[in-house]
Amino acid sequence: MMRSLPIVAALAGLLPAVSVAADKADEAARAAILKLVPQATIDTVEPAPMAGFRQVLLGGQLVYVSDDGRYLMQGKLYDAASRTDLTDARLGKARVEKLKNIPASQLLSFGPDKPKYKLTIFTDIDCGYCRKLHQEVAEYNKLGIEFDYLFFPRSGIDSPSFKKAVSVWCAADKKAAFTAAKGGADPAPLTCDNPIAAQFQLGLDVGVDGTPAVYAPNGVKIGGYLPPAQMLERLQQLEAAKSGT
Known part of the structure; x- marks a missing residue:
């Protein structure tokens, strides 16, 4: 009888695949932005609050790109349950980082x-x-x-x-x-x-x-x-x- 793998080992085996998928989504988002605006300076690419999308910070703006790089959205993203403007909250964090070091x-x-x-x-x-x-x-x-x-x-x-x-x-x-x-x-x-x-x-x-x-x-x-x-x-x-x- 085949013994079941320990849970920790099973999870560890999944991590590389997850990392690769995330890297591919990041690259797809970058490629989508640069295809539209070749001179764009991209600050960060990270998972968006909604599944299947990355959020991209560039030039004081935040846009959302699907993980396959096909769809791009620009505008406000709200959490309906908490009535929170997630877009402005994320931009706020980025602005604080840029503004905090002004003497x-x-x-x-x-x-x-x-x-x-x-x-x-x-x-x-x-x-x-x-x-x-x-x-x-x-x-x-x-x-x-x-x-x-x-x-x-x-x-x-x-x-x-x-x-x-x-x-x-x-x-x-x-x-x-x-x-x-x-x-x-x-x-x-x-x-x-x-x-x-x-x-x-x-x-x-x-x-x-x-x-x-x-x-x-x-x-x-x-x-x-x-x-x-x-x-x-x-x-x-x-x-x-x-x-x-």
Whole structure:
């Protein structure tokens, strides 16, 4: 009579096949993306929350590719049972990884002494809603919300907005120059070593497609302008969802 293999040995025998299948699915996903966009830079390929698909991070976006590489989907993936936006949750983790190493010296921060929430905001000097957001910064601060600004001149490197951002950065009092520029004053033209181009590229890397681009501490994109009370409410909702309450 043939003896049954021990469970551990049986499982060990299955592992190489599973690994090979996963590798093939990863390669199929990569090939599908590069066939459509040959110049694409793929950050990661990993199993998607739904069976039969991989999820691919590239350029601040998340797409889903079937394990055979035939089907590609772009859009929001929700867990209906938990009412969770799985796409934004995964993108949030990726954004946190990209944003966490920015030194405080490269941020323009406006906040209370002991903020409860810190928002990362990509901003453009000439953006109307960016200006409206900053004009109300004192109200957000009273609610315990800190703004940590990064520059994202939407018209690109060497544009007038880009040069204004450089001038603000090079001013003797950066925060005062920033606030004046947000009020409509043209900053005095200045140049110096600055992080503006690097911040613009970082914005592209995390998927900024408009300004103000407001990100919660967990990397979730809140969106653009929200009035102070609504911004606080949104942050409280995200906090409650994280704690499961």
